Amino acid sequence: MTGYPRLSQATLAAAAPGIAVPAYDRAGIAPGIVHFGPGAFQRAHIASYVEVLLPADPRWGIAGIALRQGAQGAALAAQDYLYTLAELDEPARFRVLGALKDYIVAPAEPARAVARLDAASLVTITVTEKGYGLDARGELDAGHPGIVRDLAQPLAPAGLIGWLALGLARRRAARLPPFVVMSCDNLASNGPKLRRALIAFAGASGQADLARWIEDELRCPATMVDSITPATDDALRARVAAATHLRDAEPVQRESFAQWVIEDSLGPGMPDLTAAGAQLTGDVHAYEQAKLRLLNGAHSALAYIGLERGHATVGEAMGDARLGAFVERLMREDVAATLCAARGLDIQDYVGVLLRRLRNPAVSHRLAQIAADGSTKLPYRFLEPIADLLKLGRPVTRPCVAVAAWMRFVRGAARAGQPLADPLADELLAAGKACSGSAATDVPRFLALAAIFPRELAAAPASPPRSPPPMTISTGALRQPGAGAAAGAT
Ligand code: CS2
Numbered sequence: 001m002t003g004y005p006r007l008s009q010a011t012l013a014a015a016a017p018g019i020a021v022p023a024y025d026r027a028g029i030a031p032g033i034v035h036f037g038p039g040a041f042q043r044a045h046i047a048s049y050v051e052v053l054l055p056a057d058p059r060w061g062i063a064g065i066a067l068r069q070g071a072q073g074a075a076l077a078a079q080d081y082l083y084t085l086a087e088l089d090e091p092a093r094f095r096v097l098g099a100l101k102d103y104i105v106a107p108a109e110p111a112r113a114v115a116r117l118d119a120a121s122l123v124t125i126t127v128t129e130k131g132y133g134l135d136a137r138g139e140l141d142a143g144h145p146g147i148v149r150d151l152a153q154p155l156a157p158a159g160l161i162g163w164l165a166l167g168l169a170r171r172r173a174a175r176l177p178p179f180v181v182m183s184c185d186n187l188a189s190n191g192p193k194l195r196r197a198l199i200a201f202a203g204a205s206g207q208a209d210l211a212r213w214i215e216d217e218l219r220c221p222a223t224m225v226d227s228i229t230p231a232t233d234d235a236l237r238a239r240v241a242a243a244t245h246l247r248d249a250e251p252v253q254r255e256s257f258a259q260w261v262i263e264d265s266l267g268p269g270m271p272d273l274t275a276a277g278a279q280l281t282g283d284v285h286a287y288e289q290a291k292l293r294l295l296n297g298a299h300s301a302l303a304y305i306g307l308e309r310g311h312a313t314v315g316e317a318m319g320d321a322r323l324g325a326f327v328e329r330l331m332r333e334d335v336a337a338t339l340c341a342a343r344g345l346d347i348q349d350y351v352g353v354l355l356r357r358l359r360n361p362a363v364s365h366r367l368a369q370i371a372a373d374g375s376t377k378l379p380y381r382f383l384e385p386i387a388d389l390l391k392l393g394r395p396v397t398r399p400c401v402a403v404a405a406w407m408r409f410v411r412g413a414a415r416a417g418q419p420l421a422d423p424l425a426d427e428l429l430a431a432g433k434a435c436s437g438s439a440a441t442d443v444p445r446f447l448a449l450a451a452i453f454p455r456e457l458a459a460a461p462a463s464p465p466r467s468p469p470p471m472t473i474s475t476g477a478l479r480q481p482g483a484g485a486a487a488g489a490t
Contacts, residue, residue, distance in 0.1 A: 004241050004245050004246055004247045005246060005247065006078070006079060006246070006247045006249075007079045007082055007083070007084065007096065007244075007246040007247060007248045008078070008079045008080050008082065009080040009082065010080075012082070012096065014245060014246060015096065015244050015245060015246055016243065016244050016245040019094055019095065019096065019243070019244045019245075020095035020096065021095070021098075022051075022054070022082075022096065022097070022098030023055065024055040024058070024098070025058075026061075026080075026098045026101075029054060029058045029060075029061035029098075029099075029101055030058060030059050030060075030061055030119075031061040031062060031063040031101045031102060031116065031119065031120070032059040032060045032061065032119075032120060032121045032122060032271070033050065033060055033061070033062045033063070033120060033121070033122045033123070033124060033271070034062075034063050034064075034065060034116050034117055034120040034124075034179075035062050035063070035064050035065065035123070035125070035126070036065050036067065036124075036125045036126075036127055036160055036163065037064075037066070037067070037125060037126040037127040037128070037131065037160075038062075038064025038065070038066060038072075038100065038103055039072075039126065040231060040232055040252045040253075041126050041225075041227075041229045042064070042124070042126045042184070043083060043085075043097070043100065043252045044227060044229045044252040044253065044254040045184075045227045045229065045254065045260070046124055046126070046184060046225070046260070047062060047085075047097055047099045047100060048085055048097060048258065049258075049260060049273055049276040049277060049278055050062060050099040050271065050276070051097050051098065051099045051276075052275070052276040052277070053271055053272065053273075053275060053276055054098070054099060059121075060099075060122075060271045061099060061100075061101035062099050062100050062101060062102075062124075063101055063102040063103075063104065063116040063120070064100060064102065064103040064104065065104050065106050065113050065116065065117075065163070066103065066104070066105050066106065067106050067107070067127065067131070067158065067160065067163070068105075069105055069107060069108065070105070072103070072250055073103040073104070073105050075249040075250050076100065076103050076250050077103060078249070079248065079249070081098075081102065081103060082096055082097070082098055082100075082248075083096070083097060083100070083248055083250050083251055083252060084096050084097075084240045084244055084246070084248045084251040084252075085097050085251070085252055085253070085254070086236060086239065086240060086243075086251060086252070086253040086254075087253075087254065087255070087256040088230075088253055088254065088255050088256065088360070088363045089255075089256045090361075090362050092239070092243070092362065093256070094240060094243045094244050096244070096246075102116065104116060106158075106163065107158065110156065113163070114167070114170070117163070117166075117167035117170070117179075118167070118170060118171075118174075120167075120179045121179055121180065121269060121270070122179060122180050122182065122270060122271065123164065123167070123179050123180070123181045123182065124182045124184055125160065125181070125182065125183045125184060125185065125194075126184050126185055126225075127160050127185065128185060128186075128376070129185060129186060129187050129373065129377065130373060130376045130423040131159070131160050131185070132160060132161065132183075132185075132187070132193070132194065133146050133147040133159060133160075133161055133197070134187075134197060135451070136379065136450065136451055136452065136454060137454075138187075138196075139193075139196060139197070139200065140161070140196070140197040140200040140201055140204075142200075142204055146159040146162075147159065147161065147162075147201070149162075150162030150165075150201075150205075151201070151204055151205050154166060154169075154205045154207070164181060164194075164198055165198060165201050165202055165205065165210070167179065168198070168202075168210065168213075168214060168218065169202075169207065169210050172209075172210060172213050177217060178213075178214070178217050178218050178219075180220075180266060180267065180270060181194060181195075181198075181218065181220050182220070182221055182262070183220070183222075183223065184223050184225045184260075186292060186296055186377075187380070188288060188289060188292055188380045188384070189222055189288070190222055190223060190288070191220045191221050191223065191263060192220070194220050195218060198214050198218065198220075199211045199214050199215055202214055219265060219266065219267050221262055221263035221264075221265045221284075222262075222263045222284045222285065222288065223260065223261065223262045223263065223284065223288075224259070224260070224261040224284060224287045224288040225259070225260050225261075226257075226258065226259040226260075226291055226295065227254045227255060227257060227258040227259070228254060228255045228257075228314075228357065228360075228363055228365055229252065229253065229254040229255075230253055230254075230363060230364060230366065230369065231366070231369050232250065232251060232252060232253065236251055236253050237249070237251060255357060255362075255363050257357055258277075259279070259291075260273065260277070260278040261278070261279045261281055261284050261287045261288070262279070262280050262281075262284065263280075263281070263282070263284040264280040264281055266280070281342075283342040283343060283345075285340070286339070286340050286341065286342030286345060287342060287345060289339055289340065290339050290342075290345060290347060290350060292381060293335045293338065293339065293380070293381065293384075293385050294331050294335055294336075294347075294350065294351060294354055295354050295357075296377065296380075296381050297330070297331075297335055297381040297382060297385065297399075297402070298327050298330065298331055298354065298358060299314065299358075299381075300370060300371075300374070300377055300381050300382070300402060300406070301326075301327055301330060301399075301401075301402035301405070302314055302317040302318065302323065302327060302358070302367060302370070303317075303367040303368075303370040303371040304374075304402060304405035304406045304408070304409045305317070305323055305401070305402065305405045306320070306323060306367050307367050307368070308405055308408060308409070308412075309323060311323075311367060312366060312367060312368075313364050313365055313366055314358055314363070314365040314367060314370070315358075315359065315360070315361060315363070315364065315365070317367060318355075318358050318359045319359075324359075326398065326401075327358075328351075328355060329398060330398040330399065330402070331351045331354070331355075332348065332351055334385070334394070334395070334398050334399055335385050335399070336348065336351065337389065337392060338384075338385045338388035338389060338392070371409060371421075372421035372422065373421065373422050373423065374406050374409070374410070374422055374428075375422050375423060375424040375449075375451065376422075376423065378403065378406060378452055379452065382399045382402055382403050383452075383453065383454070383457060385399055386399050386400065386403075386457065387454075387456075387457050387460075390457075390460060404443075407442070407443065407446050410428045410429070410431065410432045410446070411435045411442070412432075413429065413432060414428075414429045414430075414431075414432025414435070415432065415433070415435075424449070424452070427449060427451075428449075431445045431446055431448075431449065
């Protein structure tokens with residue numbers, strides 16, 4: 001592996017035969033897209049759609065803006081922002097993508113970030129759920145430390161909302177139309193939430209005119225993005241070098257399946273993403289909800305229950321007959337009942353496709369990766385479906401088992417003195433440490449975390465008749481399929 005040259009524009013010609021590399025003139029590509037959060041998901045998913053457009057339309061190169069320091073930008077710069085995408089299938093497919101034209105670490109080079117934003121027509125975003133500074137209701141959290149900081153210094157922002165507000169204020173001052181802003185994070189109603197957060201931020205920073213202008217002018221379409229993207233590791237680097245004959249420090253990998261559903265409100269002057277395979281629809285909410293509750297919900301259930309049962313990857317957890325069957329019933333019998341219909345989306349067929357994807361032997365997806373940031377994922381993956389099931393008078397046992405498994409996961413980390421990757425790590429570890437082992441007192445400690453559990457849900461009396469209490473801290477239902485969760489933590 002070490003004998004191969006480092007991937008760069010100059011070494012592209014050395015790529016192994018059959019490896020697709022950018023065949024267009026990269027020097028002529030203008031970065032019409034700015035992307036906040038140019039991590040593995042964006043580079044594996046969004047950039048692969050944009051790549052398809054570039055030979056015919058050179059306006060849509062991507063300038064990535066990272067909001068935190070990290071080594072990735074320098075590694076990508078050393079390869080002229082080229083990197084390899086491995087599509088995991090039998091056999092895997094490798095191609096070098098050239099859509100990324102720049103990668104700016106905003107705290108290090110704020111002026112360059114501003115200049116890129118000034119020149120963008122479309123701003124796409126993957127900063128994860130925790131990057132928005134929203135409260136449990138999905139509104140701007142004016143007490144969030146990052147928001148407080150940016151409200152005090154709107155001309156030198158650090159967070160996503162502050163940066164977007166600055167870019168929009170500059171457009172307005174220059175009497176130019178705003179860029180289109182597209183959240184591609186796993187957040188229910190991501191577009192409307194982002195729009196409301198920007199309006200609230202502009203208002204709270206004393207820019208009432210900007211708030212009104214955003215309200216009147218800004219397009220913020222909702223989107224659903226989907227492709228399972230395991231984190232980059234040395235095994236991938238070695239595989240990529242062997243296949244491409246080039247050394248790539250920052251390759252990315254994903255399943256070959258990819259989906260991008262975008263609310264049909266982009267307006268004029270946008271890249272033709274449908275030509276690259278994206279779907280435009282008026283029904284994005286239905287797609288988004290089905291994906292978040294079914295795929296992401298299944299992922300989190302597999303992560304917290306699977307880790308407890310000694311599994312390391314999604315494939316292993318799905319291969320555990322009891323857990324696989326449990327997750328299928330969670331999807332088909334519980335979550336499916338909470339979803340709204342959309343044209344062209346048959347929920348039971350969709351579940352069938354998801355189950356095949358979760359069992360794909362070509363993808364090794366670590367449960368620990370999915371288990372991170374539980375406090376931001378639980379609400380739309382489990383709590384909203386639980387609230388809907390309660391309204392429908394249906395049992396909530398299975399989603400509650402998944403929530404209970406998350407509580408045990410947190411408690412386990414606290415007891416073992418391990419760190420927790422979660423924006424609420426301090427509060428969660430404190431709750432976990434205070435656990436005695438009795439569900440009757442431990443569960444309420446977690447339910448009291450108002451940033452995660454809405455008051456009404458935490459106070460909800462147990463579910464419908466004959467169903468066990470909703471928050472039993474046990475995976476007992478797995479051991480007794482159909483019998484409901486057994487109370488009591490061990
Ligand atoms: C996963 C997602 O890590 C997680 O929480 O559930 O990253 C999931 O793989 C993607 O949303 C799939 O599109």
